[in-house]
Amino acid sequence: MIHQYQNNGYNIVLDVNSGAVHVVDQQAYDVIACLNEMNADHTADTLKTKETEDTLVKQLSGYDAEEVKELLADVIALTEEGRLFTKDTYENIIEDVKQRKTVVKALCLHIAHDCNLACKYCFAEEGEYHGRRALMSYEVGRKALDFLIANSGSRRNLEVDFFGGEPLMNWQVVKDLVAYGREQEKRFDKHFRFTITTNGVLLNEEIQDFVNREMDNVVLSLDGRKEVNDNMRPFRNGKGSYDLIVPKFQRLAKSRNQEKYYIRGTFTRNNLDFSKDILHFADLGFEQMSMEPVVGPDTDSYAIREEDLPQIFAEYDSLAKIMIDREKHGKGFNFFHFMIDLEGGPCVYKRMSGCGSGTEYLAVTPWGDLYPCHQFVGEEDFLMGNVDDGIVKPEIADNFRSCSVYTKDSCKKCFARFYCSGGCMANSYKFHGTIHDTYEVGCEMERKRVECAIMIKAAMADEGEES
Amino acid sequence: MKHIKTLNTQTLTNTMKKGGCGECQTSCQSACKTSCTVGNQTCENKK
Numbered sequence: 001m002i003h004q005y006q007n008n009g010y011n012i013v014l015d016v017n018s019g020a021v022h023v024v025d026q027q028a029y030d031v032i033a034c035l036n037e038m039n040a041d042h043t044a045d046t047l048k049t050k051e052t053e054d055t056l057v058k059q060l061s062g063y064d065a066e067e068v069k070e071l072l073a074d075v076i077a078l079t080e081e082g083r084l085f086t087k088d089t090y091e092n093i094i095e096d097v098k099q100r101k102t103v104v105k106a107l108c109l110h111i112a113h114d115c116n117l118a119c120k121y122c123f124a125e126e127g128e129y130h131g132r133r134a135l136m137s138y139e140v141g142r143k144a145l146d147f148l149i150a151n152s153g154s155r156r157n158l159e160v161d162f163f164g165g166e167p168l169m170n171w172q173v174v175k176d177l178v179a180y181g182r183e184q185e186k187r188f189d190k191h192f193r194f195t196i197t198t199n200g201v202l203l204n205e206e207i208q209d210f211v212n213r214e215m216d217n218v219v220l221s222l223d224g225r226k227e228v229n230d231n232m233r234p235f236r237n238g239k240g241s242y243d244l245i246v247p248k249f250q251r252l253a254k255s256r257n258q259e260k261y262y263i264r265g266t267f268t269r270n271n272l273d274f275s276k277d278i279l280h281f282a283d284l285g286f287e288q289m290s291m292e293p294v295v296g297p298d299t300d301s302y303a304i305r306e307e308d309l310p311q312i313f314a315e316y317d318s319l320a321k322i323m324i325d326r327e328k329h330g331k332g333f334n335f336f337h338f339m340i341d342l343e344g345g346p347c348v349y350k351r352m353s354g355c356g357s358g359t360e361y362l363a364v365t366p367w368g369d370l371y372p373c374h375q376f377v378g379e380e381d382f383l384m385g386n387v388d389d390g391i392v393k394p395e396i397a398d399n400f401r402s403c404s405v406y407t408k409d410s411c412k413k414c415f416a417r418f419y420c421s422g423g424c425m426a427n428s429y430k431f432h433g434t435i436h437d438t439y440e441v442g443c444e445m446e447r448k449r450v451e452c453a454i455m456i457k458a459a460m461a462d463e464g465e466e467s
Numbered sequence: 468m469k470h471i472k473t474l475n476t477q478t479l480t481n482t483m484k485k486g487g488c489g490e491c492q493t494s495c496q497s498a499c500k501t502s503c504t505v506g507n508q509t510c511e512n513k514k
Contacts, residue, residue: 013471019479028470074468082480083473089480097487106493123501157511159493163500193492197500219500266501292501336499339507342475346508347486351479355503361493373495418479419506421494427502442502450506454474461474 002036003415007455020083023458031071042085047076103153108363108374111136112165116201118236127165130378134366135170141177143387144364161195168202200245220249223265224277264290268302272311275319290336320452324459340453351418358400375426410438416450488512
């Protein structure tokens with residue numbers, strides 16, 4: 001499968017099944033397109049036939065025939081190297097991959113089902129997750145860490161995210177659990193990577209010092225410009241949160257040397273010009289940023305709709321160009337959704353089998369219930385067990401394990417399948433009532449982000465050659 | 468090649484040989500929590 005697109009003056013050819021990315025001139029772009037249209041299943045052998053050459057030369061009569069033949073030879077060479085017209089041979093091994101024994105390697109600890117903000121789009125419904133306000137006790141948290149260690153097999157690095165609601169509302173338990181984890185990692189030869197996701201309201205110097213000492217990553221929630229943030233992220237009394245939070249986040253980011261954190265926003269239909277919010281982050285001095293599209297039904301006034309996509313695509317394009325320009329001038333910043341590692345990214349096993357929710361990754365409620373991920377918390381059909389009894393409904397894990405890019409029709413046709421791994425199962429469930437589908441508006445945005453991310457790589461490669 | 472510049476040397480096909488160790492980070496733990504971002508992770512298999 002080949003995906004071709006033009007962006008910011010670059011002609012890009014992605015060989016989907018090998019992951020090879022080619023930046024080509026217009027002539028090569030047209031030759032590859034013509035060959036792909038002729039036969040999407042070309043092999044080196046079919047490319048070498050006289051018929052292919054004659055048809056190509058005839059169809060591209062506007063180009064010099066010798067040049068076209070030279071390009072055909074290049075395409076044949078790349079195909080023989082496994083970098084063009086590569087066949088999808090992974091589907092044959094998906095069953096083996098799915099039957100492998102998985103271990104639990106990450107937990108999302110819902111340390112507080114309570115929040116001191118009242119964000120309008122919160123999937124946790126102001127922290128309550130369709131349930132009651134509650135704080136996780138140390139005892140429940142300790143059992144969760146024990147469960148993780150006991151179910152992690154030989155995996156050494158274990159990830160624990162302190163999540164909410166707002167985890168700083170239960171700060172002492174966070175500290176105690178980190179201390180407990182550090183004791184246990186010595187006993188069991190494990191290493192905990194703790195992370196925390198916070199709205200910053202209760203952030204102070206003591207918390208900052210602890211976070212910097214103990215947390216591998218910190219996710220700081222802020223939506224961007226003051227008016228945008230305060231519209232969606234007010235306190236319960238309606239007052240905006242921007243003025244209180246921004247200076248705290250700036251201090252924290254600086255104290256972490258602008259590394260190992262993300263300032264993370266959510267954009268909605270109310271700020272489809274969200275690139276301005278990302279640039280606002282940059283203006284505030286942040287260097288690591290993330291901006292997620294809100295996910296919600298069309299009945300929510302702020303939800304992203306299909307008709308918004310052209311504007312969103314234009315925003316991503318504009319942001320990508322600005323990022324290239326800033327990078328060239330030594331003022332670059334990192335945007336999570338444009339991060340792509342073309343050389344050392346995850347293996348194809350990971351890419352086809354998804355995010356690991358329900359199998360490798362579980363969420364724990366304040367009272368110790370286990371769910372496939374934070375987004376399923378409160379959906380009783382997905383209650384898998386608890387920290388005392390472990391997984392009592394393994395069939396739920398089996399259902400998640402059976403999900404892959406090959407079980408979803410829309411993924412089979414999609415060029416981006418090895419970058420999103422089939423997308424978010426919670427989003428699929430929200431829109432289709434099954435985890436075995438895709439959330440199409442989300443897919444459209446993901447495809448655009450992958451295109452932009454690759455284009456940025458092309459531009460940076462250009463820059464490297466020029467300098 | 469005069470007309471074609473390939474940006475990467477590694478291919479997904481090659482990762483079949485040593486892949487599948489499972490040491491990589493869980494994607495949702497980093498900075499999304501509402502989408503799926505496997506492609507921007509880094510392989511942790513240093514073998």
